Amino acid sequence: MNKSELVSEIQANLGGASKADAENALSAVLASVKTAIKKAGKTVxxxxxxxxxxxxxxxxxxxxxxxxxxxxxxxxxxxxxxxxxxxxxxxxxxxxxxxxxxxx
The missing domain is CATH 4.10.520.10 (IHF-like DNA-binding proteins)
Structure with a gap:
């Protein structure tokens, strides 16, 4: 599964959401993961x-x-x-x- 397929899957799970909304949701989650990993990396x-x-x-x-x-x-x-x-x-x-x- 690539990113566009994942966005389509998220869109389907969200019901009436647009593809742009699904892509924004995925981008927000990935940005949050990166931020948390950077913070944890500084403590090690x-x-x-x-x-x-x-x-x-x-x-x-x-x-x-x-x-x-x-x-x-x-x-x-x-x-x-x-x-x-x-x-x-x-x-x-x-x-x-x-x-x-x-x-x-």
Whole structure:
């Protein structure tokens, strides 16, 4: 499903809403998710080894978005086989809830 199909599905679920209203609703939700993830990402320090995931959004029945840290590590360039250092970073994780798992 792509964005336009999702907008059509939202429009159908909203009943008499226009396609523009459905697209605005989707845009508002996605902007809110981005804002919450940015705030959670600021609370996770990459250098803190004992940091637990910062929960950005928890939607009961759907799932949880969280921000975790990834330690610096060494890797290998697959093209040249040369060793390289990979910097510490933050990553977004999604853990599906029971309701979403049950829908499968």
């Amino acid at each position: 320090k990459v250098s803190d080894k004992d940091a637990k995931p910062a929960v950005a959004i928890q939607l009961v029945g759907f799932g949880t978005f969280s921000v975790t840290r990834r330690n610096a590590r060494s890797g290998i360039n697959p093209l040249t086989k040369a060793p390289l250092k990979i910097k510490a970073s933050k990553a977004i994780k999604f853990k599906p809830g029971a309701g979403l798992k049950g829908a499968l």
